[in-house]
Amino acid sequence: MTKPDTAERILDIAEKAARTGGYNAFSFREIAAEIGIKSASVHYHFPTKEALGEALAGRYSDNFFKVLGDPQGAEPAELLKRYVAAYGAALKQDGLMCLCGVFGAEIADLPPPVARATRAFFERNLDWLRQVHCRHGMAPEQAEKAAAHMIAALEGAMILARAMGDAALFDAAVARLS
Amino acid sequence: MTKPDTAERILDIAEKAARTGGYNAFSFREIAAEIGIKSASVHYHFPTKEALGEALAGRYSDNFFKVLGDPQGAEPAELLKRYVAAYGAALKQDGLMCLCGVFGAEIADLPPPVARATRAFFERNLDWLRQVHCRHGMAPEQAEKAAAHMIAALEGAMILARAMGDAALFDAAVARLS
DNA sequence: ATTCTCCTATCTATCAATAGGTAGATAGAT
DNA sequence: ATCTATCTACCTATTGATAGATAGGAGAAT
Numbered sequence: 001m002t003k004p005d006t007a008e009r010i011l012d013i014a015e016k017a018a019r020t021g022g023y024n025a026f027s028f029r030e031i032a033a034e035i036g037i038k039s040a041s042v043h044y045h046f047p048t049k050e051a052l053g054e055a056l057a058g059r060y061s062d063n064f065f066k067v068l069g070d071p072q073g074a075e076p077a078e079l080l081k082r083y084v085a086a087y088g089a090a091l092k093q094d095g096l097m098c099l100c101g102v103f104g105a106e107i108a109d110l111p112p113p114v115a116r117a118t119r120a121f122f123e124r125n126l127d128w129l130r131q132v133h134c135r136h137g138m139a140p141e142q143a144e145k146a147a148a149h150m151i152a153a154l155e156g157a158m159i160l161a162r163a164m165g166d167a168a169l170f171d172a173a174v175a176r177l178s
Numbered sequence: 179m180t181k182p183d184t185a186e187r188i189l190d191i192a193e194k195a196a197r198t199g200g201y202n203a204f205s206f207r208e209i210a211a212e213i214g215i216k217s218a219s220v221h222y223h224f225p226t227k228e229a230l231g232e233a234l235a236g237r238y239s240d241n242f243f244k245v246l247g248d249p250q251g252a253e254p255a256e257l258l259k260r261y262v263a264a265y266g267a268a269l270k271q272d273g274l275m276c277l278c279g280v281f282g283a284e285i286a287d288l289p290p291p292v293a294r295a296t297r298a299f300f301e302r303n304l305d306w307l308r309q310v311h312c313r314h315g316m317a318p319e320q321a322e323k324a325a326a327h328m329i330a331a332l333e334g335a336m337i338l339a340r341a342m343g344d345a346a347l348f349d350a351a352v353a354r355l356s
Numbered sequence: 357a358t359t360c361t362c363c364t365a366t367c368t369a370t371c372a373a374t375a376g377g378t379a380g381a382t383a384g385a386t
Numbered sequence: 387a388t389c390t391a392t393c394t395a396c397c398t399a400t401t402g403a404t405a406g407a408t409a410g411g412a413g414a415a416t
Contacts, residue, residue, distance in 0.1 A: 006365080021287030024202040028402065040404080041366050049402065097283055101334075104341035105275055105283040109199030122341050148338060148351035149331065156279075156334030160326060163282035163300050173326035184391080206376065218378080219392050227376065 007045045009035055014056055019096035022106055023053060023114065050111035053103075057117035060099040061124060071128045076136035080150075083129070084178045087154040092167055101155040125151050153177060185223045187213055192234055197274035200284050201231060201292065228289035231281075235295035238277040239302060249306045254314035258328075261307070262356045265332040270345055279333040303329050331355060 013034050017026035028039040028049070035042075046052035067086050071079065090098055100121040107115050129147035134140060157173035191212050195204035206217040206227070213220075224230035245264050249257065268276055278299040285293050307325035308318075316324060335351035 021284045022200050022202070024200070024401095025284070025287050027400080029400080037365090038367060039402085040368085043403070044365065047403090100341075101337060102283045104337040105280045106199045106203070107341050109203050119341055119343075122338060145350045145353050148335070148347050149354055152334030152338050152351035153327065153331045154334065155337050156330030156332065157326070159279060159282040159333050160300060160330050163278075163285050163297055165297075169326050172323045173330035175323050176327055202375095205374080207374075215391090216393060217376085218394085221377070222391065225377090 006035065006037070006041075010042055010045055010052070011056060011059055014052060015060065015099060016094075016096065018053075018056060019094070019099050019102060022102045023110055026052075050113050053111065053114035054117045057100060057103060057114060057121060061117070061121040064121070065124060065128070068128060071131040072135070076132050079132045080136075081178050083132075083150070084154065084174055087158065087174075088170060091158050091161060091170055097158055097162060098155060101158060104155070105159075122151065150177060184213065184215070184219075188220055188223055188230070189234060189237055192230060193238065193277060194272075194274065196231075196234060197272070197277050197280060200280045201288055204230075228291050231289065231292035232295045235278060235281060235292060235299060239295070239299040242299070243302060243306070246306060249309040250313070254310050257310045258314075259356050261310075261328070262332065262352055265336065266348060266352075269336050269339060269348055275336055275340060276333060279336060282333070283337075300329065328355060 010031055013031045014026040017030065028042045032039040032042050042052075046055060064086065068079070068083060073079070074082070087098065090096065100118050103110060103114065103118040104122065107118055110118065126144075126147050129150055130140075130143045133143035133146050138146060153174055154177075157170045160173060161167050161170035188209055191209045192204040195208065206220045210217040210220050220230075224233060242264065246257070246261060251257070252260070265276065268274065278296050281288060281292065281296040282300065285296055288296065304322075304325050307328055308321045311321035311324050312318060331352055332355075335348045338351060339345050339348035
């Protein structure tokens with residue numbers, strides 16, 4: 001039989017809540033209640049909230065880049081299309097914000113380890129995009145700007161679409177990117 | 179003498195906290211402590227937290243569009259430059275996020291009146307930009323996309339710059355806009 | 357085979373801190 | 387005498403976190 005893997009379920013539930021309302025939107029008690037255990041048992045798997053938040057951002061980042069694949073792999077144009085689609089999927093399939101987008105908005109109030117993990121996500125994004133743009137024949141200076149622009153447009157597009165309750169606004173906002 | 183105008187001070191303090199850590203980052207007690215009154219007195223000016231949040235978003239929006247001015251006023255190119263500068267000022271002068279950007283990221287967890295006021299901010303943004311772009315000779319369809327794109331890029335650029343602790347990333351991300 | 361030991365994962369029970377909110381009193385100004 | 391703005395004192399709910407007990411399984415020692 002498939003083992004419950006409580007730690008994974010904790011992360012799943014916490015991620016969903018965090019991507020809806022930020023770092024304060026998930027609590028040990030709510031997570032425990034949804035699984036059907038006690039809040040003390042959640043502390044067994046993640047000793048503190050900041051440890052849970054850090055694991056959350058780390059797993060989200062890893063999953064994200066597993067989908068994107070090697071920046072030196074497929075054709076640059078194809079990779080960029082895949083990049084935009086990854087954000088779109090997070091919004092439309094999950095119906096949620098980007099976890100690190102939410103954390104990024106409130107970064108100054110996050111515990112240092114969570115803030116670090118959030119920063120790492122954006123650093124990896126910048127790095128991945130810089131590589132792809134350079135392969136596409138762009139000068140390093142321009143690649144840097146293009147990378148920052150793409151991240152910004154996609155994170156902002158998610159906020160705008162969710163705020164207005166209109167997923168079509170996401171597509172409108174990022175139409176010029178791909 | 180200048181009267182204290184407690185309500186205004188409450189809004190100032192709450193706005194700063196909210197633009198740092200979102201809706202849960204400001205509390206009646208913290209606001210009261212910073213002013214030097216009791217939390218019950220804050221309830222006198224704003225009966226509930228959602229009323230305070232709503233007033234917060236409303237005032238932020240009004241101030242923002244007072245800076246921008248009439249979309250039918252100055253030259254379109256000049257207006258767009260002013261628009262980008264307004265976001266840049268919010269980030270660099272205040273050192274804070276856009277209030278409605280933070281609220282937008284956690285909109286699904288906000289009390290309905292606060293969510294409405296946040297949506298109204300973005301609606302006004304879309305409207306203002308649509309008008310300016312149309313005046314600039316853009317077709318309505320393209321103006322809609324361009325408007326959504328600008329809002330998204332600017333909100334996202336603020337998140338990225340704050341998350342990475344590097345204001346230059348804001349300029350890099352929005353370089354192509356103006 | 358039985359017993360002892362250890363680890364895993366959960367439980368009960370509780371703590372101190374903080375949250376938003378309310379009732380009712382009070383001082384001062386109009 | 388009324389209104390404004392504050393106070394004191396309290397309530398209930400929720401938060402993250404901890405101490406200590408418990409049940410069950412795995413492996414080793416007898």
